[in-house]
Amino acid sequence: MNPGFTGSLLDRADDARHDEAMVRAMRSDPEALLLEMSGLHPVGAEQGALGWTPLRYTEVRTELALLGRLDGTPRFVALERGVSAFRRSPELFAAITAMSAEDAGTYATARSLVDWHSRHGFCANCGAETMVFRAGWGRSCPACGTDHFPRVDPVVIMLAQHGEGADAKVLVGRQPAFPPGRYSALAGFLEPGESIEEAVARELKEEAGVSVHSVRYLASQPWPFPSQLMIACVGMTDDDALSIDYTELEEAKWVSRDGIRAALAGEADAPFLPPPAYAIAHTLLSRWVAEA
Amino acid sequence: MNPGFTGSLLDRADDARHDEAMVRAMRSDPEALLLEMSGLHPVGAEQGALGWTPLRYTEVRTELALLGRLDGTPRFVALERGVSAFRRSPELFAAITAMSAEDAGTYATARSLVDWHSRHGFCANCGAETMVFRAGWGRSCPACGTDHFPRVDPVVIMLAQHGEGADAKVLVGRQPAFPPGRYSALAGFLEPGESIEEAVARELKEEAGVSVHSVRYLASQPWPFPSQLMIACVGMTDDDALSIDYTELEEAKWVSRDGIRAALAGEADAPFLPPPAYAIAHTLLSRWVAEA
Numbered sequence A, B: 001m002n003p004g005f006t007g008s009l010l011d012r013a014d015d016a017r018h019d020e021a022m023v024r025a026m027r028s029d030p031e032a033l034l035l036e037m038s039g040l041h042p043v044g045a046e047q048g049a050l051g052w053t054p055l056r057y058t059e060v061r062t063e064l065a066l067l068g069r070l071d072g073t074p075r076f077v078a079l080e081r082g083v084s085a086f087r088r089s090p091e092l093f094a095a096i097t098a099m100s101a102e103d104a105g106t107y108a109t110a111r112s113l114v115d116w117h118s119r120h121g122f123c124a125n126c127g128a129e130t131m132v133f134r135a136g137w138g139r140s141c142p143a144c145g146t147d148h149f150p151r152v153d154p155v156v157i158m159l160a161q162h163g164e165g166a167d168a169k170v171l172v173g174r175q176p177a178f179p180p181g182r183y184s185a186l187a188g189f190l191e192p193g194e195s196i197e198e199a200v201a202r203e204l205k206e207e208a209g210v211s212v213h214s215v216r217y218l219a220s221q222p223w224p225f226p227s228q229l230m231i232a233c234v235g236m237t238d239d240d241a242l243s244i245d246y247t248e249l250e251e252a253k254w255v256s257r258d259g260i261r262a263a264l265a266g267e268a269d270a271p272f273l274p275p276p277a278y279a280i281a282h283t284l285l286s287r288w289v290a291e292a
Helices: A020-027 A090-098 A101-119 A196-208 A257-265 A280-291 B020-027 B090-098 B101-119 B196-208 B257-265 B280-291
Strands: A033-035 A052-054 A063-070 A073-079 A131-133 A138-140 A153-162 A169-174 A186-189 A213-223 A228-237 A251-256 B033-035 B052-054 B063-070 B073-079 B131-133 B138-140 B153-162 B169-174 B186-189 B213-223 B228-237 B251-256
Touching: A020 A063, A020 A073, A033 A063, A033 A101, A063 A101, A073 A101, A101 A213, A153 A196, A153 A280, A169 A186, A169 A196, A169 A257, A169 A280, A186 A196, A196 A213, A196 A228, A213 A280, A228 A280, A251 A257, A257 A280, B020 B063, B020 B073, B033 B063, B033 B101, B063 B101, B073 B101, B101 B213, B153 B196, B153 B280, B169 B186, B169 B196, B169 B257, B169 B280, B186 B196, B196 B213, B196 B228, B213 B280, B228 B280, B251 B257, B257 B280
Parallel strands: A033 A073, A153 A228, B033 B073, B153 B228
Antiparallel strands: A033 A052, A063 A073, A131 A138, A153 A169, A153 A186, A169 A251, A213 A228, B033 B052, B063 B073, B131 B138, B153 B169, B153 B186, B169 B251, B213 B228
16 A cells, blocks of 8 residues: 555646746636635545635635646645644544545645745745745745745654564554554654664664664655655664653554554554554554565 | 765764753863864864864854764854855865765754754744754744744655666766766655655656656765755666756766766766765665666
C-alpha cells in the first residue's frame, strides 16, 4: 500500500506559475474549478471525495492559489487570512479516511498552502506586509524585496530494531495525547546541519536512550498539519536497554515481528493499537513486517 | 565515503535548550568556546580546522546560540544581524575542502542557524520584532505569541536510470553557472503535499521530460546555503528521450557506468567533470557506481 496523502493526480503546472498571462487564462477558463474549503476543512469530503465548484459561479473575495491541472481542468484554492491554523477535528480525520489517497494528497497540498499564507502575511526580514506572487506559491516583500516560499519541515519517524530474523524486535512508543492503547514509531523534527541518518540517531538517543547505526530509509509522505515531510527509517541497535525521556513519551516498548503483525491486523490480543492507515507510521510498520 | 557535512561530533544538548539555568551555567563555564566566524565565514578554517576562542576572553555584544557540547565543553556561536546572507566565495569552498567532514558538519549547523536569525528578525504572522529563545534555536513574538523555528528546506537530487547491468546509464545535467565541463545530478525543492518519490518524479519530468518509477533512496546531507536537506535518489525510466527545460538546464546527457566511474576518477577522457566531493551529487554518483 502506498503511504497516505500520496498519489495525487494533480499536475502542479509549474510552467504556469511563472507566467501571469497563463494564470489569467486558466482563471477565466469556463471549466476552472475551486476547491470547496471552509477554513482548512474540506467541505463535503466525508462523502468520500473532495468538493469542487465551478470558479465562474463563485464570487471570489480573496487571493487564489493555482493548485494545477486535474482531469484537464485548472484547479484553484482560495487563500484566506486568519483561518484557524491548527485545528484537527475528529470530523477531519473521518473525512481523510473516507477520501481516496489521491484526493487526500490533493487536499494535503491545498491545506498546507492555505495554512502557510494564513500565518505568513508579513516579511520575516523586515516586518512589512507581503504580497502573493507566483500564482500563490510564494509571497514577496514590496519593502525589502525578499521572496518567501512555503515551508516544508522534514521530520524523521523511525523504528530502532534489535536482533535479526525471528529474534528481531522494534521500539514503539506512545505520547500522552494518543488514544488509549495506541503506540507508534518515534519521531522528531530534523534540524539545520543534520542528515536524515543523523537526525534518526539523535532522536532515538534523546527520546529513548537507544544508539543506532546502519539507518535505512523505507518510505516518505507529506503530513499537512501544517506542512511536514515525514521520512520513515529503521536503525539497528546492539543494546535494547531503554532510558525514556518522559517529557516526550509516556511509554515505549519493544515488540516482535509477530506482535507488529498482530497490531496491524487489529487482532484482539495484539500488544498495541496501531496508528491509522493514512499515517506513515502505519506504512513503516507494514514495510518492516514485509522485509522479513 | 560519508556524505559531505555529515559526521559532526557535536552533542546538540537539546536538554539544555529548554533550561535557562543550564544555558547560563554553560555560558559561564570557563571552558566554554565561541566559534570564530566573520559574518558567515569560518575564520581560519582554510588551515584545516574550525577556530574556537574561549568565551571568557570575548566581549560578546550580540545574542549567542548554543551549538551544544564538543569534547566535553560547551560551544556557542554569535548571532549577528545583517550578515550578508548568501555569499559563497571560492575561499569558503577552499576552506570546506580543507576541513574534516566532522568540522564541516559543525560549521553547517552554525552557518544555517546564524543565517536564519539574520534574515528572520520579524514575525511572519504579525510583523512585530521577534526575540531569540531556546538558547538560539528559535525566535518568539512578544506581540502575538507565535514561535518560529529555523527552516530546513528539503531538496530532492536525483539520477534517472535507463537500462540495467552493463546497459545502464544515468542522466546528468549542467546549469549555466557551473564551471566549464561540470555536470551533476538534477535537483529541485520538494513542495508542500509531496512525498520524496513524487518530488523526484515531478522534477525529472519538469526539467528533462523523463518519467520515472521505482524511485530508491541512496543518501542525504545538510547543505548550508542557506539550509537545505539534500535527499539523493535514483528513479528508473523506460524511455531515454529528453525534453530539456532550458530555463533550468543548459544541457543534459546520458552517461554509462564506465563514464561515471571515469568522471569520479578524474580521468582525462572522462565525459564530464564531477561535482566536488563535499556535494551529495558526488556521493550519489559514487553509490550508484558501487551498486553494480
